[in-house]
Amino acid sequence: MDILVKALHSKGHSITVVRTTQSWYIKEESTYYDSITVPVAEGVNEDFVNSILGKLLDIERGKSSALNLFYLEMMALDFLTSVPRMICEMTRNMFENTDLMNDIKERDYDLVLTDPAWGGGILLAHYLKLPLVYNVRWVTSGEGHHSIAPSPLSYIPMNMSGLSDKMNFVQRVKNMLFYFLNQAENIFLVNPVYQAFCDEFFGPEVKFTELMQGADLWLMRVDFVFEFPRPTMPNVIYMGGFQCKPAKPLPPDLEEFVQSSGEHGVIIMSLGTFVSGLPTDITDEIAAAFAKLPQKVIWRHKGDRPATLGNNTLLLDWMPQNDLLGHPQIKLFVAHGGTNGVQEAIYHGVPVVGLPLFFDQYDNLLRLKERGGAIVLSMATVDKDNNFLEALQEVLHEPSYRMNMQRLSRLHRDKPMEPLDSAVFWIEFVMRHKGAAHLRTESYKMPWYSYHSVDVMLFLVTVVLLVVVLFAALIKCVCVRVFFRRKIQSE
Structure with missing residues (x-):
């Protein structure tokens, strides 16, 4: 994110970075951004990450692969519950500070730029009614593409599955199981934390999943030199390698x-x-x-x-x-x-x-x-x-x-435009046009049965069955009439 912030500053933009008292990398003082520091009791800091790393190394070097998988899943579940809680604590501390929120509103910002792996920026953008731009690889529920683009599981591997885009039958079964696991984690662990926050501050009619999927622009930190080929969407801009640059002389x-x-x-x-x-x-x-x-x-x-x-x-x-x-x-x-x-x-x-x-x-x-x-x-x-x-x-x-x-x-x-320049252009595009609604599909607002046309298929199947039943009844009626006519004639 720091690279994007510097690039925007070099183009003359004023940036305010929201950080917490537990921020690891983000300094409060900077020559190229202002900062807002939010007091929190917990955060994803060095101690938090090192504790996870130590446990992971112990688990990976264990003797039982089945137990290792179980312990890894338990760690993932703990992470998926603790991090959303930390993010909502930070956002709550912001929203309940009336003076701070009034000050933010008076500054008249053009957009919110956030990493959707953490949901705080999504909630803040909705509160301020500002266009939303992502610096994204992961969202709160997993890999970003799976939340916005069609993702057939037959050739698009789930993250952490260890699979490529070329899968045999057994691997596709494994991929499907990883998909169900990911969905269950999101439905039962991650989304309820954020949805409870939305219920409290925005009302139950505001759905966090729709807020997350409704961003104007997704600046994706990959490209198709690296990522497996897959369907995508018009408001996904690929900036893989945006941080790369020619080498400088060594000391x-x-x-x-x-x-x-x-x-x-x-x-x-x-x-x-x-x-x-x-x-x-x-x-x-x-x-x-x-x-x-x-x-x-x-x-x-x-x-x-x-x-x-x-x-x-x-x-x-x-x-x-x-x-x-x-x-x-x-x-x-x-x-x-x-x-x-x-x-x-x-x-x-x-x-x-x-x-x-x-x-x-x-x-x-x-x-x-x-x-x-x-x-x-x-x-x-x-x-x-x-x-x-x-x-x-x-x-x-x-x-x-x-x-x-x-x-x-x-x-x-071999590209017509450097990835970082492309990212900056599209961020400024959203600023100029107050969003990018013409690039954003509204499919995320559809219920799952409409999105997958289950209701249409059921309707068509019902019509076909009805036609078949009526046709069968008609044939039966004709056959009965012919039978009785022949019977009468023979008598």
């Missing part, structure tokens, strides 16, 4: 280390900002695998120095990831599969060994794997039987991985 000391790799090149590893540290046995196994390679390694690492660390590996608290990925000496990216890292790998054409941890990372890496640009390992197997070392060697020595990623890079870059 002198880092450039010297990269150049010292010679013909073997460099591997970079980063598991993202969320991961403060992995268990010691895993980091030791990873470090030992790196030490056996001729390549130099730059590893963004927090925590204790691994005991098996080789002389070829440089540990850093932070590294210029985009600039390193764009360096010609980089041969491989070991990544957790976050959207930003995956898009940057595509942009620069660098193959990936993936170590997914949570949320959308499995799905992101699956899409690279299906396109021949990545190998994906789980945390449960990364420290077993040299799996990690073999994956590194496979991607380094098999040229198809790099060739496939470079092909994706060429496809991604």
Whole structure:
């Protein structure tokens, strides 16, 4: 979101960012936005995420896959109930502050830009009666496309299912079960929290699902170089890789280390900002695998120095990831599969060994794997039987991985307009026209039986059955009359 805010500021727009006292990344003071800070008791902060990550690692490395699945589902259910409650607490604290809301109304904003994974911006836009624009991959109920566009389950995989767009019968059954599970979670856990808020502040006639689906514009953080082909809608604008940019020169000391790799090149590893540290046995196994390679390694690492660390590996608290990925000496990216890292790998054409941890990372890496640009390992197997070392060697020595990623890079870059410029244009379009109703379908207001034409099909079946019954009755009547006529004649 910060990238979009900066881009809008550079075009002369004034932006106010709503944050909470528990905000992790969003600073209260900035040179390119004003802020409104809402007091809350809980938030999705570093402690909250790290507690989830620690439990996930313990679950993934458990011995029973059936129990692992059960524990993962229990964690998901807990997350799906706690986060909406936090978001509604923040929004309630805003709405009950009369002075704050009057001040916001007096500022005469043009639109609300929000990530619909959190429902607060959706509620605020309705309260202020402003056009609504999404920076979106996920909504409160799951993947964004499933909420707005036709999504046939025969070839569109549900998130977290581990499936691609090419499914056999058993996989389609699995996909359907994941769909029912997702629907149940939304109907019984997520939506009731937001709907109770709507009932309290807007009245029961206002449905949260309709507010969520009724956004003017969906700026989708993917494109079809990355995403599986699927139906879409006119108000979905694809800006996949909008954060990517050409590499800048590296700092002198880092450039010297990269150049010292010679013909073997460099591997970079980063598991993202969320991961403060992995268990010691895993980091030791990873470090030992790196030490056996001729390549130099730059590893963004927090925590204790691994005991098996080789002389070829440089540990850093932070590294210029985009600039390193764009360096010609980089041969491989070991990544957790976050959207930003995956898009940057595509942009620069660098193959990936993936170590997914949570949320959308499995799905992101699956899409690279299906396109021949990545190998994906789980945390449960990364420290077993040299799996990690073999994956590194496979991607380094098999040229198809790099060739496939470079092909994706060429496809991604071959566009008439940069994704960030496209996003800014469409945001300004909504400002100029006070919305984009002409691009928005009203299908979300239809009941499910009308949307799927169940009522029409029942009507047509009833008509056909009625015609058949009448025809059968007519035939029967004719046959009876003929029978009696012949009987009379014979008598």
